[in-house]
Amino acid sequence: MKDITKIRNFSIIAHIDHGKSTLADRLIQRTGGLTEREMTHGQILDNMEIEQERGITIKAQTVRLEWNGYELNLMDTPGHVDFAYEVSRSLAACEGALLVVDAAQGVEAQTLANVYQSIEHDHEIVPVINKIDLPAADPEGVRQEIEEIIGLDASEAVLASAKSGIGIDEVLQAIVDKIPPPKGDRDAPLKAMLVDSWYDPYLGVVILVRVMDGVIRKGAQIKFMAAGTMHLVDRVGCMRPKIEQLQELGPGEIGFITAQIKEVAETRVGDTITDAKRPAAEPLPGFKEVQPVVFCGLFPVDANDFEKLRDSLYKLRLNDASFSFEMESSAALGFGFRCGFLGLLHLEIIQERLTREYDLDLITTAPSVVYKIHLSHSKNEAAKVIELHNPADMPDPNRIEMIEEPWIDATIYVPDEYLGSILKLCQDRRGIQKDLTYVGTGSHARAMLRYELPLNEVVFDFYDRLKSISRGYASFDYHQIGHREGDLVKMSILVNNEPVDALSMIVHRGNAEARGRGMCERLKDLIPRHMFKIPIQAAIGGKVIARETIAALRKDVTAKCYGGDATRKRKLLEKQKEGKKRMREYGSVSIPQDAFIAALRMGEE
Template identity: 75%
Template sequence: MTELSQIRNFSIVAHIDHGKSTLSDRLIQFTGGLTAREMKEQVLDNMEIERERGITIKAQTVRLNYKAKDGKSYVLNLMDTPGHVDFAYEVSRSLAACEGSILVVDASQGVEAQTLANVYQAIDNNHEIVPVLNKVDLPAAEPERVRAQIEDVIGIDASEAVLASAKSGIGIEDVLEAIVSKLPAPKGDPTAPLKALLVDAWYDPYLGVVVLVRVFDGFLKPGQQIKLMNAGATYKIDKLGVFQPKATDVEALGPGEVGFFTAQIKEVQDAAVGDTITDERKPTSQALTGFKEVQPVVFCGIFPVDAADFEDLRSAMGKLRLNDASFSYEMETSAALGFGFRCGFLGLLHLEIIQERLSREFNLDLIATAPSVVYKIYMNNGDVIDLHNPADMPDPVKIDHIEEPWIKATIFTPDDYLGAVIKLCQDRRGIQTDLSYVGSRAMAVYELPLNEVVFDFYDRLKSISKGYASFDYTIEEYREGDLVKMSILVNAEPVDALSMLVHRDRAEQRGRGMCEKMKDLIPQHLFVIPIQAAIGGRIIARETVRALRKDVTAKCYGGDATRKKKLLEKQKEGKKKMRQFGKVEIPQEAFIAALKMDND
């Protein structure tokens, strides 16, 4: 059992690509957590997709032993948290398990949107914050400018910010000394009843569910009967340990310590992030605050390209769900795409990651429908329905009004691209709430409807700013909107997979774009195919796929014109009949291309 005064629990907050994982690697290496032979880049990122994209998806923890310059030995618990907004709740629980944070800012790029979001979360958790200016060895580094930026934008003192380069190993010892001297030690009562925070949980094929835990009061020991207070379930602890970064068994975990346990928990959803763990026989009187159920924000349908892969897709989703309780799915059928699943995600990055993991790890070819958000539909009889799939929308006559989710978006952009960014936000029904300058960069704060962002907002923002703008958002509230269901009809038949809820003002523009796209994608048939966008019974856009023509008058040479006319009239009748009974085959490629985000 380590003295409380010699424990430090901290997390690293940073924008994507500012060197968070590299700094974690250097801290592990410097404190001797792994030998030079065992070291690899991004030690704490286990998934191939995490390494490839340079992002953290799952929170990881590592316990480091450090002998400081004052001669004392300290135990440092590092929480490596995801940086992306989709995982904001997981980040908030990881931060609740720490007393301090290291704020890593790239000395050449300065403060970015995600830096801001995550550092404000750390401040909300009453963290002591140590700023670290990373990449100071780059020719473009401007530490003094970035120091001033941190003070102006975030409002924390950066005069003693540590200058470091995680890649070159410069200033690593200074970072460790700053952790020991500036971050507070945890508080806790070893004699009080057990009170611990469930920080994260994942599935291990050999051990079952492994739970990451931070102890606040009391002790955790193998064989102990514990209770999850929000879930109401009880379990017996089998195995207790810490990551150094290799898993090492321990006899007990006391106040201020971070470790893991296994307790024959069968499914990850039984161990909800943020739950309070206590002793079953001598429980604590009050649970830790801040627990909430994680709700999916973005929904989309996922279908196999080949219907024979449906069972493989079902088992792949089951396996992914084992490790990610925030991902939900249920079966759905579509007349156009066959059998598939309606899936719920925390946000757009989460959707992209799950889709990529399904196709990579399980070798599946998939079609994903356009993402939609959760709408609240208020009926005339007083009922409120949560609508995930636009195809399930009730009869408009019975609807009183519809509410849609709005977000607060923070966009950082170089001054040159500000005009284009403002135009993009206005086109997407954005309301500007703030615009300020940080050096030569503008910070625009907008309120935007989430359904305008899920299409292709991020891609458009990156292309108009040549990749320099950074974007972060938080979900604010639901607001009433003039929303209508737009259906796409091919040969007068509605195609359910392409229906969507849009704002009335933008329906015509989006409908026209969709019809033009479908016109290029549907192959010609022997009859004319009308492609229409409709709101209820009103057609708002139309394109026509021309018919393949057989020259029936080819055999007429010379002679009376009425003979030709007769053949053409006969052909016209045949085409009319064919159009009545003919079925339009929409190729899968057409769906995939049409469902790729609109580039309007």
């Protein structure tokens, strides 16, 4: 039986690129989890190629370390806002956290968001100032910043450099001294939290659990309280970071179980696991269904790849239950899928994994968000509220009473010199300023902006614009604050009077004209000339708000007339004019695939 007072569960909180995964590597190495030879690459817990390349953590990972007779369970959590719910569950499984701050960059937006989550869970937070060996490091300034901005006592902050291995023993000692041991009753009915799950081709779904009360043993019949399903545990173990099988997991322990589950979708993050024969009275608090926030269409460039795309999406869903997809077809792009994602980074990651791991060439339609549409009652139907994911499915405008769009509360940190242009960017995107304060002193002084913004303005390249305006110095974090009514309209693009469904989008009435004009101008440059004139129009309902015309290719029909009467030439030109008119009526405009891709990219400007 394990002594619960010798257990410490902690996570690492940090902004992207502040050295979180490198610190985790050093802790594993120092406690003998892996030898120098087994450290085949840096960021040992970031096992996806894309995680290592971008320097971000996408999936939560766990590792059990032994140090001076103590058992330390480290949870490496994602730092990005898209995975905020997963972070909240990982934090709920711990009693404390290491707050890692870069000595050269100071506190950033995501650090702040995750620290506040950690404080809400009543955690003991140990500040670690990392990268102190950098020439630009200012540990004292950062210490002050942690106290000013977060309000934590940083006088005993551990100074470390994970890359050089400085201060690693001090970090381990601080974990043992400052983070409290877990509480839990071994004899109570089993209550464990499902922290994360992933698919293993040999074991099926592997579930990461934190036991609160009771014991999980091999051969036990367990029940998922939110999903309502029963399973038989066939393997219990922990990661060191290599898999080690155990007989049981007791209160306060973090480990994994397998139970012959085939689909990750059945194991929802945050669910409570209990004993089927002796269940707990009520589940653990905080569980919620993960809802997709951003939607877009994915279509294969080559129509023959449709089956391959479907298989690839099913395989990806095995490992990531938080994205959803359903089939859709488009007159312009053929067959594809409408997919839902947790946010823009999530969309980018899925897209990149499909391209890399499954060798697919994809077209992505402009991302859109979930709108709530209030419909008035008609002869056949009562009044109701529907959710709209795809602009092409917009109902009849005469029945729409109002449209609500999702809004977010965004926190932006930015050095003072870029403040003006970022205020303008937020203003242009219909933002409402809530707060503007200054943090830090001297060269570390930065403005902290709080804005309320409509999410559909943010999904269009807002993040890229923010980074380019601030030369990469601004950091951005957001959370959703619900839906609000907006003056929104569906803008359709017509090529030769035919609507192109893949290019339709929902925009604010005030921005519609500029968006429409931009799209028409771009298409004019992209669509090749035909033998007849092609009008390109942006329209809201029946009203055209922007138009460009592609001139016809002109064949010189009078070339054979080398003299003679002018009426001969006029006759030939009139005949040509008639032919062009007929051609325009019956001719079809072929829009090349690359024109589509470029036009959809333009939608992000």
